[in-house]
Amino acid sequence: MTSATSLFSPVEADLCELTENLKNLIGARHAMLYAAAEHLFGAKGKRVRPAIVLLVARATTPNQEISQRHRRLAEITEMIHTASLVHDDVVDESEMRRGIPTVHTSFGNRVAVLAGDFLFAQSSWYLANLDNLEVVKLLSEVIMNLAEGEIQQGLNRFTTELTIEAYLEKSYYKTASLIANSSKAAGILSDVSDAQAQKLFNYGRHLGLAFQIVDDILDFTASSEGLGKPAGSDLKSGNLTAPVLYALEEKPYLAALIDREFAQEGDLEQALILVHDSQGIARSRALAAHHAAVAADYLSDLPTTESRQALIKLSDYVLRRLY
Template structure:
């Protein structure tokens, strides 16, 4: 975990350490290859941002983190990890978190099965929370993942899509899980529709901002910081907000996209054109608006040490661009 997030997560440090241990013991595949694939994923670690947000949201409801909240955090991370396995297969990504992806370490069939297995595991643990409302809320996320992948796959190299379509896809693929998990953290403690909806919208806006920032970093980041090649989304034809904004100023991008960056230097030229346009700044401005919307929702959830930590995490997410 990064030093900056370590400081932000200091109040739930012990819970996150337990979560890391539990994730490796929760995966109980009978077949050794499937088990090895799942273990490979969790050994790669990660910032554990989603479970941290859930644990803090749980703490905000009653100033304590109960066992079912801890299990919800673990379920969320398993679902997130399963989605990454399938994403890496679809995007043909060679590395994830600095390690070889599952389909590169094993093969594509094993990776798909590993992702399916993790989704199934998460569903089992979810059912055992014994809360029908939470089961329905989280189960919808898996449907959203599929919807998001279909939308993305149907629009590769399509420069005629609108930013709104991009935002819908971003909700399905990223924000839906964070939103549903935040809401569920409330539902496990307090059956209050208003508060749980504020929690849901906090996760929704935070997730949209997070995805947009990730998409900006895909253009302006480095392979070392990203853990994957720069411009991978663009190369694969996944046209994100900064690219869609840049198209208005840089029509040359259209011809590069139409030929799917097939000529030598096409991708590098496209990245240059995007960077010199206002596309990056427009995307930053939109991400900042979502960050502000998320903070507005947090203010509706009262004032506590956990809420303060969530505000700090929300600000931190935007500072990744600095």
Template structure:
């Protein structure tokens, strides 16, 4: 059952301003580039990543006052995330995102790639203007991590020898790296305490990995309407995620079907059914919970505050997405 607590209630003003600013920050002179980037921003989304940044900022700033640089970092984080989605949709040949046509579907792959590159470039420019060299280094590495994650995923499609640890590493590069870096960066902008900043990096890392595991569970168990994008896409493309990897160890028939790369039309449905009938979903949920507990342990190093409680509730919300 979902938690009724609204963990963003104390940052509503900042989130409203962020919503306006991220659209204003997209200043492409070319109308096609602008339209492509704006298309995805208009679709909204949960704004989970900037919410995390703003809550970390509030929890570490003096008297809970979020700095202008921290607000800008939250905006930069959402721009980087959006850029990565544009590229992901091309790589995965995805047709819908957040319930609307993807940019590559609305325009074409070339426009989507260029729009993603444009947003990465804009985020780098705004990042440099923070004039905090260490924060720039940390956030800049995220963009290389995205590429590392995509390469790892691409070379391991239909690879039955992928381990859970390798899957978690890839999940860090593709999803958790941005959350971890932005949490650490938000803390560094407010305090001169490397221990707390590192603990918040770990918080973001574990939170991001758990988020990806749960996304992968939902890809198997939820409909396209709920997901806002086509379901079972990862499996169809040969991207073997936690539920599938756990199920392969239980059922050799799944392994045999995947080895043949779903040679018949009914193969996907057969594998999905066998995954659901195995213990793999429960094992994946347990793996996500382990990472969420590790994330919660990292928050113990923060002083008690409303923002700390909000971060704890947010962490619990991640696992409640399953129910």
């Protein structure tokens, strides 16, 4: 099985530089925020989003050279992603992330909220300094989408009438928007055509959806140790994902358990059994595979390079996380 580390080998040195730069960008003016940043950027994340930006940059430039603006875009992308995770963990009251305590668990809610706000503000500042209005618009839309996705998720807790289409829309806002818009932005910084930029956006959109669907499947099939957070936590909090929505079509009693918000002893355990006894997980795998395949197709016009191959293989890697 291809690992993320080997997959990102064309930009491995760039990612190491990025991690150090991220800590420096936060700066040491605020000791507690810097400690929180070291906690975040020192975590064992795979840096998928900045890796995609850097791979797109190499795949769309002559001699596969990355400009300083590409590097800064990758850093901005990771800052936005990390800021959203910090705020999500506060809202969801999550105690673990990537196998380590969350920022609010280690430093308290006040510092976590401030750290997330600070990262969003810093990313906006560095984004403006790229001096490319189209890229500024794309990444600003991402920040708006992240908020919209969190609002949708909050308003639809324990809503058994939620459709797959609504779930995919929320998944786009929360996950795929950042990958789609940052991929397109990397292409724009490489001066690709409008048509090619749109294909890069579509690649990121479908890859991001596949990524989120796989994450939602793993919430039911992976161990707590493998997830870095408690298994089944989405369902427990009322966040109904693809496996549950498909299972609801087969298991009417599942709706009753969700509607009463697992108020009775054993409700959650019974709900998990019903999901596993349905075709929900299998159908979700098929949905993820569809989006991964569509994503790869959008790269067909790029020159054949090591970076393009890595981007194509990434769609396969997303699915292989299930096995």
